Amino acid sequence: xxxLVQRDHESLDDMSLAAxxxxxxxxxxxxxxxxxxxxxxxxxxxxxxNRAEAEDAVQSAxxxxxxxxxxxxxxxALSTWLTRIAINEALARQRALKxxxxxLDAAAVTVLDDYRETxxxxxxxxxxxxxxxxxxxxxxxxxxxxxxxxxxxxxxFVLREIEGQSVxxxxxxxxxxxxxxxxxxxxxxxxxxxxxxxxxxxxxxxSFPFAGADCEALTARVLAAWAPEAR
Numbered sequence: 001x002x003x004l005v006q007r008d009h010e011s012l013d014d015m016s017l018a019a020x021x022x023x024x025x026x027x028x029x030x031x032x033x034x035x036x037x038x039x040x041x042x043x044x045x046x047x048x049x050n051r052a053e054a055e056d057a058v059q060s061a062x063x064x065x066x067x068x069x070x071x072x073x074x075x076x077a078l079s080t081w082l083t084r085i086a087i088n089e090a091l092a093r094q095r096a097l098k099x100x101x102x103x104l105d106a107a108a109v110t111v112l113d114d115y116r117e118t119x120x121x122x123x124x125x126x127x128x129x130x131x132x133x134x135x136x137x138x139x140x141x142x143x144x145x146x147x148x149x150x151x152x153x154x155x156x157f158v159l160r161e162i163e164g165q166s167v168x169x170x171x172x173x174x175x176x177x178x179x180x181x182x183x184x185x186x187x188x189x190x191x192x193x194x195x196x197x198x199x200x201x202x203x204x205x206x207s208f209p210f211a212g213a214d215c216e217a218l219t220a221r222v223l224a225a226w227a228p229e230a231r
Contacts, residue, residue: 009027009028009031010031012028014072014074014077014078015072015074017031017032017078018069018070018072018074018078021066021069021226022066022069022070024226024227024229025227026223026227026229029066029219029222029223029226029227030219030223032078032082033062033218033219033222033223034215034219035079036079036082036083037058037210037211037215037218037219038210038211038215039079039083039163040058040061040062040082040083040086041054041055041058041210041218042158042159042162042163042210043083043086043087043090043155043158043159043163043173044057044058044061044086044087044089044090045158046146046151046154046155046157046158046159047087047090047091047094047151047154047155048090048093048094048097049147053093054090055214055218057086057089057090057093058086058089058218059218059221059222059225060089061082061085061086061088061089061090062082062222062226063222063225063226064085064089065081065082065085065086066222066226076172077169080169080172080173083159083173084172084173084174084175087155087173087174094151145192145195146158146192148195149188149191149192152184153184153185153187153188153191154188155174156170156174156181156184156185156188157184157185157188157189157192159173159174160181160185161185161188161189167181167182167185170185
């Protein structure tokens with residue numbers, strides 16, 4: 001029965017799924033989060049640069065979105081609508097973080113280490129250990145270069161180049177003019193070319209992995225908060 005319900009849900013359009021999420025249907029919640037976890041995480045991580053903070057922000061964004069999902073009108077894709085909410089959540093946290101930092105800097109106290117933790121390590125199944133090590137090092141190099149981009153360039157680059165969103169989708173999610181998206185994407189690529197060899201672009205798709213246990217854990221936390229009776 002569960003498999004049948006899942007198949008039925010997968011065939012639903014965005015408005016129908018949104019209605020089921022509003023009704024706290026656990027299958028709809030699971031489907032929506034599983035479909036969007038990685039996209040939202042990557043977008044938020046591009047802004048916050050910290051894994052734990054990004055996961056918390058995505059979870060908070062889901063709960064805010066689900067609480068307001070009755071107002072979803074389908075004028076954009078549900079994924080775009082969720083991305084916009086997640087980005088706004090990340091930007092709000094970033095502003096709050098800057099305020100806290102300013103206060104702490106005045107007292108000459110350093111309490112935050114944005115890059116204390118290495119970016120996520122992806123598994124490379126079926127490859128030799130030395131190749132896996134080389135790929136991991138290459139991925140870290142690339143991710144550090146992306147993290148060093150100015151924030152306005154970084155978020156556009158991640159959404160366009162890694163997530164594969166169109167100019168229009170990015171413009172919609174970030175509330176920008178499409179021409180601005182194109183310009184920022186071009187400048188981000190130019191800066192990265194100055195720092196990286198051309199062939200590292202092949203590692204982009206594997207960058208910032210957020211799947212498997214990480215994806216399932218986030219979905220479980222959202223389900224527990226939004227549809228606890230499904231546990």
